[in-house]
Amino acid sequence: MRKYLFSILIFLPVLAMANVQLTISDGLDDEAVRAKIERDLSALLTEINDAQNNGRALNLAAFRLTPSIQLSLSMLWENAPFVCTEETISERCITTGTGYQIRNIPLMMKPREDRSFNEQEYQEAVVSFDTRGNMESFYLSLSNNLYQAVIKSNKQITDLRRRQLILDYVEQFRTSYNTKDINFLEQVFSDDALIITGRVISRKKDNIALPDKIVYKKQSKQEYLTNLRRTFANNAYIRVTFDDIKVLRHPVNPHFYGVTLHQGYTSSRYHDEGYLFLLWDFTNENQPQIHVRTWQPDQLNGSRIPDDEIFSLNDFDI
Amino acid sequence: MRWSSSISALLLLLGLSVRAAGMPCATDHPQICDFLDRYIASLRAWNEPNVSVYQKMYDDKFVVLSGSIEALDAATDTTAFSLRRYDDKAYEVTWANGADTLLRATFPISYELILGLSLPEIEKQMPSRIAAAPARSRSIDTVHFPEINLPSPSALDTTILRLFCGEERKNYLLQITQSLYGFKQTRYTVSLEQWLNYLAAEQMSCFAAIEEESAESLRVLVIAQNNDLAYRHVLSVWIPMKYLSMDEGILEANLTAFVPTHNIKQ
Numbered sequence: 095m096r097k098y099l100f101s102i103l104i105f106l107p108v109l110a111m112a113n114v115q116l117t118i119s120d121g122l123d124d125e126a127v128r129a130k131i132e133r134d135l136s137a138l139l140t141e142i143n144d145a146q147n148n149g150r151a152l153n154l155a156a157f158r159l160t161p162s163i164q165l166s167l168s169m170l171w172e173n174a175p176f177v178c179t180e181e182t183i184s185e186r187c188i189t190t191g192t193g194y195q196i197r198n199i200p201l202m203m204k205p206r207e208d209r210s211f212n213e214q215e216y217q218e219a220v221v222s223f224d225t226r227g228n229m230e231s232f233y234l235s236l237s238n239n240l241y242q243a244v245i246k247s248n249k250q251i252t253d254l255r256r257r258q259l260i261l262d263y264v265e266q267f268r269t270s271y272n273t274k275d276i277n278f279l280e281q282v283f284s285d286d287a288l289i290i291t292g293r294v295i296s297r298k299k300d301n302i303a304l305p306d307k308i309v310y311k312k313q314s315k316q317e318y319l320t321n322l323r324r325t326f327a328n329n330a331y332i333r334v335t336f337d338d339i340k341v342l343r344h345p346v347n348p349h350f351y352g353v354t355l356h357q358g359y360t361s362s363r364y365h366d367e368g369y370l371f372l373l374w375d376f377t378n379e380n381q382p383q384i385h386v387r388t389w390q391p392d393q394l395n396g397s398r399i400p401d402d403e404i405f406s407l408n409d410f411d412i
Numbered sequence: 413m414r415w416s417s418s419i420s421a422l423l424l425l426l427g428l429s430v431r432a433a434g435m436p437c438a439t440d441h442p443q444i445c446d447f448l449d450r451y452i453a454s455l456r457a458w459n460e461p462n463v464s465v466y467q468k469m470y471d472d473k474f475v476v477l478s479g480s481i482e483a484l485d486a487a488t489d490t491t492a493f494s495l496r497r498y499d500d501k502a503y504e505v506t507w508a509n510g511a512d513t514l515l516r517a518t519f520p521i522s523y524e525l526i527l528g529l530s531l532p533e534i535e536k537q538m539p540s541r542i543a544a545a546p547a548r549s550r551s552i553d554t555v556h557f558p559e560i561n562l563p564s565p566s567a568l569d570t571t572i573l574r575l576f577c578g579e580e581r582k583n584y585l586l587q588i589t590q591s592l593y594g595f596k597q598t599r600y601t602v603s604l605e606q607w608l609n610y611l612a613a614e615q616m617s618c619f620a621a622i623e624e625e626s627a628e629s630l631r632v633l634v635i636a637q638n639n640d641l642a643y644r645h646v647l648s649v650w651i652p653m654k655y656l657s658m659d660e661g662i663l664e665a666n667l668t669a670f671v672p673t674h675n676i677k678q
Contacts, residue, residue, distance in 0.1 A: 233599075246622075
């Protein structure tokens with residue numbers, strides 16, 4: 095009897111977690127989508143636990159999953175079956191570009207005896223959904239401690255990777271002008287972004303022409319975007335080109351990069367060329383921000399402006 | 413234009429092609445040939461009321477060095493064509509009838525210009541492009557970045573390079589999260605083999621190096637470079653250390669695709 099009781103105690107926790115109830119604590123206002131995600135993910139986790147408890151294969155037929163999720167789950171299951179370790183899960187919903195994501199689903203891997211399993215048994219799942227709440231992917235995230243316990247880091251490689259990401263965001267930035275995408279620009283400029291635009295002024299004194307000079311106008315993000323909305327509305331054709339892109343990392347703050355480039359701008363009514371400087375903050379690599387944008391003409395009094403007069407990282411205290 | 417099939421066959425043998433609707437061109441650069449056909453036709457038909465055709469060519473940096481677009485009307489079956497690539501920066505094309513140059517022009521290796529697709533359009537094609545790649549029959553070249561100085565690569569460095577540049581075959585799956593224009597993402601799963609097939613099919617060269625190493629895992633940077641269309645794919649892959657001794661596993665990876673390189677100064 096004592097032995098039997100012990101067996102029950104061993105199995106009780108496993109059996110108890112067969113039914114999983116996931117609730118979204120916040121981050122998703124659409125009630126219908128929220129209910130669908132809660133219902134579908136709870137049912138899937140319950141099926142996972144039921145299959146593991148009964149030593150059977152996953153039965154995914156009722157879930158209308160895409161082939162890629164079925165493949166992903168099947169491969170995970172083939173490698174090592176698993177269970178969800180919590181009866182009730184309350185998680186925040188994250189909005190992604192294509193829908194929603196629920197992270198930190200606690201799983202305990204239950205490797206089969208006939209296969210080696212060299213992972214940590216505790217894992218966390220990340221489940222993504224489209225905007226209607228249909229499940230799009232199910233995969234294991236690396237647990238946070240894997241990210242934190244870096245023992246060797248190659249800064250040259252990180253810098254090389256970051257530079258590629260910057261070039262990608264610079265291309266996205268250019269694309270946003272060509273497609274008149276104010277929403278992108280709203281997201282990419284920091285709220286306190288400093289925007290400086292140069293303009294060549296012709297001068298005269300006593301009817302004698304003086305050399306032209308560049309005057310600079312400072313704008314806030316909202317002032318700049320308000321003017322840009324007007325420009326977008328008034329021009330059917332806008333074409334922006336970038337050339338001679340130079341990327342420089344800030345010598346002290348490794349998350350800040352200065353980008354200098356030559357910009358060509360053509361609209362239905364206007365054409366100009368000049369130098370653009372962008373100060374990028376990559377503290378959050380997934381959501382980099384521009385703190386400074388400057389533009390200045392590339393010519394003054396018939397000559398290219400000297401390199402040392404082109405805005406660069408050195409011109410701003412960071 | 414006046415093309416005959418017999419001369420077309422001869423030109424194909426010479427590395428030239430005469431396509432049904434196009435001008436003489438290089439058979440091994442079909443994308444460039446398609447671009448030239450399309451672009452020159454668009455210049456001839458240019459009808460934007462507020463932007464001149466010259467402004468368009470200026471914005472595209474399509475520069476006529478000698479001859480003219482109109483002179484291409486004199487192209488015949490025997491017109492010679494040459495194509496020259498300057499690193500990943502620019503192409504130069506020439507059509508000539510003997511010593512008479514009909515058109516010599518340069519244009520930047522901008523995939524947006526050459527493919528006629530914008531960044532948001534082309535990056536969405538990535539999963540289907542990978543899936544469509546046939547099994548590779550050629551090895552993948554490696555590429556080096558001068559700013560990266562790894563004086564004495566470790567055995568692990570070499571293993572990673574061989575694994576992600578196609579010299580060692582494992583049944584890994586890549587769970588790719590691809591960044592898209594406008595802070596969006598898409599997710600899909602492909603085998604590492606299929607990813608490598610894609611690199612070979614696109615004649616891309618490959619770089620792979622360890623960015624971070626912990627007791628449990630590696631973070632690896634993979635860069636695939638296409639000089640013919642001047643772009644890079646940047647893949648960050650996390651590999652649980654123990655997977656290195658296994659033949660299969662699922663790897664999490666972040667992908668930034670189609671990073672242009674033609675307009676980089678440094």
